[in-house]
Amino acid sequence: MHKIAKSKFVEMFGEPVLNTKGWDVKAVIDVCDCMVPGRDKPKSFTGDIPWITIEDLIINGITFKSKSNLGLTDDEINEVKRKKVPEGSVLMSCVGNLGICSIAGREMIINQQLHSFQCKNINNIFLMYYLGFRKDYMLSKASSTTVLYMNKSICNSIPVYQPPIELQNQFAEFVKQIDKLKFVLR
Template identity: 30%
Template sequence: MGWKVTTVGQVTTDVRYGTSAKANDDGQYKYLRMNNLTYDGYLDLSDLKHIDVSDEELEKCVVRKGDVLFNRTNSTELVGKTALFDLDEEMVIAGYIIRVRLHDIVSPVFFTRFMNMEFMKKQLRSMAKGAVNQANINAQELKSIAMYVPPIELQNKFTDFVKQADKSKYAIDQFIKSLHVAKDATA
């Protein structure tokens, strides 16, 4: 296709680990942990903890809309889970997650979907270093991954398509849930 081939490190402006501070129930910030990233690239906010961090540490571990989250430590099957943070509020990430900020030549939606492609998941599993029940991919290894960079106009069209597909999926999920509620009410 004639697309530029580069590395993750060359398309990022910042690649940073989260905090190792302890979570609590009433901290100032919502705290994203590895269980908050789904295998298929979304956020699951159903089980959130909270955390307090100093203003100095906050900039190192805060996530903002458009950041991409990469699960660097997990089981071999789940290491490398990647999700787009597309919320309007700031949250803090745990140390098992890497925050990725991208240059404007790469769409965060495109990057997230690229990292969640099956061939990428296989590559991530093969490059992960194993320990007892855990596998790890560090920031330098993440930055070394080769990737294609289609023209940004094509990435933006892809992003629009993904957003529309996600809206449709959400509507279908809501409809199915309402059917289950209606069925349970008549049972």
């Protein structure tokens, strides 16, 4: 089903890498706020606020929980000086397999392999799919020691084009209809 959504994306917005429709382009940080977690890992996981890693992401979907059922309490979150990622944020892998994206289905805590964007002037579903098309940019900018890595400034500099928000919202509604259909077909 995601192939249908990707095909619709290209139909509506043109080829993402080449920007064939000539949309204005901005750095993602110009249309989103961002949150990057620290490196401290919690000592315990005794709560119900999900601790999310790359493996937990529902690719081009909505992530609600940790597959290993790891969760934190507010005290555990404060102990490692983390902030909760708001529901609706776009989550993106920035280590290893770059550009895996999902949307936070609830408040959660992410590990240091993820970057989150809180959309201001862009639709979160549009951004999630768009970022998935920009692995070329990510690979060209990532540093590589033993594993590919994008730091905060690289993540925030990803160029994103700006079609009208109404068109972005139409695409998001199309994706939601596909997701409903997937649910019915199960």
